[in-house]
Amino acid sequence: EIVMTQSPATLSVSPGERATLSCRASQSVSTNLAWYQQKPGQAPRLLIYGASARATGIPARFSGSGSGTEFTLTISSLQSEDFAVYYCQQYNIWPPYTFGQGTRLQIK
């Protein structure tokens, strides 16, 4: 099973600033990596797939990069609605498909 490790566990950033979230895979997942945003009481929402492709309707301030074992989600200018928990997920080697433990992005 591929283990996905996200860092940091909690990130405090001020609105308008840039946020950088990291995800590391225990072995290469190529670019088969997705990012999700989850707000309290809601289902996750797909942000990024293929490591860098934005899902339908996702604002351009969200960008993904990386390949192999190291990935980054960047939010260029944080809006109030962006404060949430973010998860990465690999879909290169399965079963099972695996998720990271999440990064909580909170207001500084």
Added chain:
Amino acid sequence: QVQLQESGPGLVKPSQTLSLTCTVAGGSISSGIYYWSWIRQPAGKGLEWIGRFYSRGSINYNPSLKSRVTISADTSKNQLSLILSSVTAADAAVYYCARDKGVGNTFFDYWGQGSLVTVSS
């Protein structure tokens, strides 16, 4: 617009069987285009993929749950089902159904709102 809606008992006793249904609207689970997964999330924790159904004849499970899980579908009702046997407190979670586009594209673009399952006697 695809909509997924989970339903089922919110409370299950330890050692008993959990049974959930996911009703899909706005798309057919038998179209052969999409795959349909169950994913769960214990309170305050991360996401765990349980397994998935594909109408063209494949069902895949998470090896860690395989011995206790059955996923099936009623295509006439456009419903997906999840059965998890011998539940323990560790199975308490919000259970989601979600859609993906299959091998090589298994990222989840549509999710249900989730069904909370509590395990308690």
